[in-house]
Amino acid sequence: MKHLSNEKFTQLRYGLSAFSIVMLIVSVLFIGFKGFNWGLDFTGGVVAEVQLDSKLEMNQIKAHLDQTLDQDVQLIQSMDDGQWTIRYNNEGLSDTSIADHLSPISEKVNILSSSIVGPQVGQEMVEQGGLAVIVCMLLIMCYLSIRFDWRLASGAILALFTDIIIVLGVFAVFQLEFNLTVLAALLAVLGYSLNDSIIIADRVREVMRLKPKGETETIINDAVKATFSRTLVTSGTTLVTVSSLWLLGGSSLQGFSIALCVGIVCGTGSSVALGVTLPQLFGLKPADYIVTPIDVEETYS
Template identity: 35%
Template sequence: MQLLNLKDTIKFMSIRRFSMALSIILILGAFASFMTKGLNWGLDFTGGSLIEVSFDQSADLQKIRSVMDEEGFRDATVQNFGSSKDVLIRLAPIENADKTTADSKMVGNRIMQSLTAMDDTATMRRIEFVGPSVGGELREQGGLAMLTALICILIYVAMRFEWRFALGSVSALAHDVIITVGLFSVLGIEFDLTVLAAVLAVIGYSLNDTIVVSDRIRENFIKLRQGDAEEIINISLTQTLSRTMITSITTALVLFALLLMGGELIKGFAIALLFGVVIGTYSSVYVASSIALGLGISKEDLMPTVVEKEGADQDAMMP
C-alpha cells in the first residue's frame, strides 16, 4: 500500500459538519414529502387493474377521461406512457376481485369497446390485475425486506470491524434509502416492485463502498504511527477515491443507457439506481466516516488483540 503525504491528502472531514447538515435537511425534506404527498404506489402495491392502450395518432387524454367517466370509472388515472400515442389507464381494485380475474378482463373489454368507438385505431397492448390483499402483502413484505437487510448489515459490520463503523454504515444505508425513496415522493414517480428492487440494489452498492472505505481506515489506523483519527480517515478516503469514482462513473454510464433507451417500464428502476449510486457514493465518503469519527473512533479501538499462547515462553527457550 502506497502511503500519501499529509500535504497530498484531501481534507474530506473538514466539511463533515456541512455534509451532515445537508444530509439532515435532505432527510427532513423526504419525511415532509412522505407526510404531505406520500408515495405514488404502483399497481403492485395498491392492487387494481392497469390497461395500456396504443393509438395511431396522439391520444386525447381529456377525451379518454370523459369516456372513463361515462363508463362509471371516475377515479381512473389516465396518462401518457412513453409517448403521446401510448396511454396508461389505472383503475382502483374491484370488489371481490381477489377470487377471480374474470371481472378484471370483463372491465378491460368494456373499456376497450368504448375506446374503440371513440377511435377505431385503439389497440390494447397489455392488461394487468393485482388484488388489493396481494398488493398490501407485497408492500409489507418489501418494507420487511429492507429492514431485515439493514439489521443483518449492522450485525455483520459490527463483527467484521467495530461497533462505531457498524452504526456509521447502517446510518449511511438508511440515509440512502430514505433520500432515494423521498425523491420518488417529491417527483411523484410511480413506486412499484422494480423500484423496490432498485432500492435494495442501492443498499448493496452503498454497502460495498462503505466496506472498502472502512477496511482501508482500519488498515491505516494499524499501520500509520503519525496523525490523529481525522487525518488517518482523510488519508484513507483519498486512497480509495479513485476506485470509488471509477466504479461510480462506470455504473452511472450503464444506468444512463437504461434510462434513455430502456423504455418506460424500466424508467423507475433506472432513476432509483442512478440516484442511489450518487447518494451512496456521497454517504460512503461523508456519512459513514463522519459518524464513526463523531463517535470517537481511535487507533486503540482497531488494534488487534494479542493473545499469548500457553507455553509460548517455554517453546521459545527450546533449541
C-alpha cells in the same frame, strides 16, 4: 481531491455529512406529509394486453386513455407492431370494457388478455416489500457488526439508511409512481452503497493498524483519498449506464432508473462523508486496533 489540505478535506467531509442529514430530515418530512404515489402493483387494478392499429403512436394512445379514464395510465409497447400492455386503476369506473374506450381511436381493437389485481394482493405486496427491506437492513447490520468495529458499522448503517430515505423522499416530493421495480431499485441501492462503505471502512481499519500512533482525522482523510478515485470511477460508469437506461428505457423503467440514479449519487456522497465522519465523532482511534500479544505461559499456568 488529493491536493486538498487535511483541514479543508475535513471541512468538506463535515459539510457533506451535514448536507446528508438535512436531506434526510427533509425527505422524512415530505414522506410524512405527502406520502407515496403507489402503483398498481400495490393498489390493485387491471392489466390488459391489446392489439390495435399499428399506425397509432404511444403518445396518442396514452393521451386518449388518460383523458377517458381520468388517471395516469401505464402503457407499454410490446415487440409486435400494434400490441400494447395497458395498466390502469378500475376503482370508481363503470364495467365498460377497455375495448369500448379504445374504439374511438382504433378501428382494430383485439383484447388478447385481461387480469385484475385485487387491493388485497396489493396490500400483501406492500407488507412483503417492506419486510424484504427490513430483513435486508438487519442482515447488513449483523454482517457489519461482526466484520468491523461497532463505530465503523454504525457509520455504514447510517449512510445506508440515509440513502434509502432520500430516494423515498424524491419519490414523495415529485409523486413519482412507486411500484415493484422501484422496490427492486431500492434493494440494489442498498447493495451498491454497502459496497462503497465497506471498501472505505476496510481501508480506514487497515491504515489505523499500520499507524497506531497516528491521528484519527488524518487517517480517515487519507483512507478516503486513497479510495476516492476507485469510488468515483465505479459510481461514474454505473451512473452513465443507468442514465442511458433512464433516457432510452421508456416509461416502464423510468422509476427504476430514477431510483438508481439518486441512490448512486447519494450513496457515493454518504459513503465518503457520513460513513466515516460518524465513527470519528464516536471516538474511533488507532489505539483500538493495536494488537495485544498474548502471554502463552500465563494462559496455561
